[in-house]
Amino acid sequence: MSRIVVIGAAGGVGTRLVGELIARGDVVAAIHRRPEQAEQLRAVGAEPVLLDVADEVRSGVPDRLAEVARGADALVYAAGASSAPIDVARVVDGDGVAFAARAAQAAGVDRFLLVSAFPDAWRGQGMPAAFEEYMGIKKDADVALAATGLDWVIVRPGTLTTGARTGRIALGPAIAYGDVSRADLAAVLAEIVHRPGVSRQVVELTDGTAPITDAVDAVARL
Ligand SMILES: NC(=O)c1ccc[n+]([C@@H]2O[C@H](COP(=O)([O-])OP(=O)(O)OC[C@H]3O[C@@H](n4cnc5c(N)ncnc54)[C@H](OP(=O)(O)O)[C@@H]3O)[C@@H](O)[C@H]2O)c1
Numbered sequence: 001m002s003r004i005v006v007i008g009a010a011g012g013v014g015t016r017l018v019g020e021l022i023a024r025g026d027v028v029a030a031i032h033r034r035p036e037q038a039e040q041l042r043a044v045g046a047e048p049v050l051l052d053v054a055d056e057v058r059s060g061v062p063d064r065l066a067e068v069a070r071g072a073d074a075l076v077y078a079a080g081a082s083s084a085p086i087d088v089a090r091v092v093d094g095d096g097v098a099f100a101a102r103a104a105q106a107a108g109v110d111r112f113l114l115v116s117a118f119p120d121a122w123r124g125q126g127m128p129a130a131f132e133e134y135m136g137i138k139k140d141a142d143v144a145l146a147a148t149g150l151d152w153v154i155v156r157p158g159t160l161t162t163g164a165r166t167g168r169i170a171l172g173p174a175i176a177y178g179d180v181s182r183a184d185l186a187a188v189l190a191e192i193v194h195r196p197g198v199s200r201q202v203v204e205l206t207d208g209t210a211p212i213t214d215a216v217d218a219v220a221r222l
Contacts, residue, residue, distance in 0.1 A: 002071045003027040004193060005109075006080030007047065012160065013115055016186035017078060020023025024190060028101060029068055031079075053079055053096040053137035054088065054195060065103035074193050075104050086130050090137055097141035101148050105199050109150035110151040113193055115185070116142050118204055119154040120177040142202065151199050153192055157185045158206040173204045178206035191216045 004021050008014040009030030021028050022045045023039055030046035031053075032038065038048035047189070049068050056065055069075055077100050081092035097114060104112050117138045122131065145152050158178045165183035171178075191212050192198050197220030 001025045002074065002194065003029065005029045005031065005072045005075040006046075007031045007056070007075065007077045007096075007156050008115075009048075010141055011078060012033070012162070012182045013185055013189075014078045015040075015044075016165075016183050017076060017134060017189050020042055020186050020190035021193075024048060029072065031065075031068065033079075036116055039189070041133060053100070055101045056092045057091050057095045059085050062099055062103035062106055066162060068103055069107035069109045072107070072109050074113065075100060075109055076113040076115075076189055076193060078115045078189070080115070086137075093134070094137040094141050098144040101145055101150060102153075104150060105148070111193065111196075112145065112148075112150045112152045113189055114141065114145055114152065114154045114179070116154050116187070116202075118156045118177055118206075123157060127164060146200075146202075151182040151196075152199075153198055154202045155185070155189060155192065156202065156204045160185065160205075166207070167212055167216050168209050169206070169212055170206045170210065171203055171219055173201070173203060175204045180206045183222045184212070187212055188216070196208065197221050 004026050009018050010032040018028050018030050029044040029049050031049045031051045032042040033052050041048040082091045142154050156179045161179050161181045163181035
């Protein structure tokens with residue numbers, strides 16, 4: 001049993017991840033932004049923690065986040081603000097990651113998983129400038145996390161769907177672009193967080209044919 005902090009716990013990926021972790025017997029500190037999300041998180045067995053990452057970043061001091069993280073085995077950053085104005089996304093998807101990494105370090109929590117984005121997503125499809133900017137913010141966050149001394153793993157999923165958990169994926173340092181369900185992404189995060197052999201690595205994820213445990217075995221440095 002591990003204690004895992006999930007940031008963005010009430011989101012599409014976050015709720016599914018919380019479910020996966022609880023099913024494994026983990027204790028989950030579920031960081032969420034809106035008060036009304038607490039009940040749903042408590043109902044599935046998580047410990048809801050109301051905390052707005054943007055407010056914390058603006059405060060400049062990661063004390064509150066560090067306090068939540070203290071004693072945890074890992075932190076998973078699954079928050080994102082892709083549909084918010086780009087200035088908000090810059091704080092939540094960008095600065096927030098480096099800020100959470102600082103909080104993890106202050107709390108002595110070494111393991112840090114980040115939900116990033118597949119670099120090829122929607123390329124050449126006439127996406128608005130803000131999308132390009134958003135992708136740049138995601139990449140900058142990866143760079144900032146990879147520069148830390150933490151035991152980080154960056155997961156870059158393809159386009160996320162609301163499809164069912166299939167338990168079958170493609171996972172690797174460089175794979176062809178495709179879709180993946182939030183349910184399968186959550187299952188992969190829950191598996192990787194418990195696999196110390198996957199460390200200081202960037203992995204791309206899409207739908208595929210490999211069972212999740214086999215796919216994670218294949219990227220783990222045993
Ligand atoms: N959509 C795609 O195809 C795609 C592809 C690759 C990667 N991704 C990445 O996947 C991640 C998760 O996606 P998703 O589908 O789960 O998104 P989502 O459903 O929008 O969930 C994101 C969560 O982050 C929370 N959040 C936003 N601002 C916050 C803040 N200031 N403090 C605390 N929490 C905050 C949101 O809170 P509220 O519930 O209050 O809004 C929400 O619960 C994002 O980082 C996204 O960039 C997405």
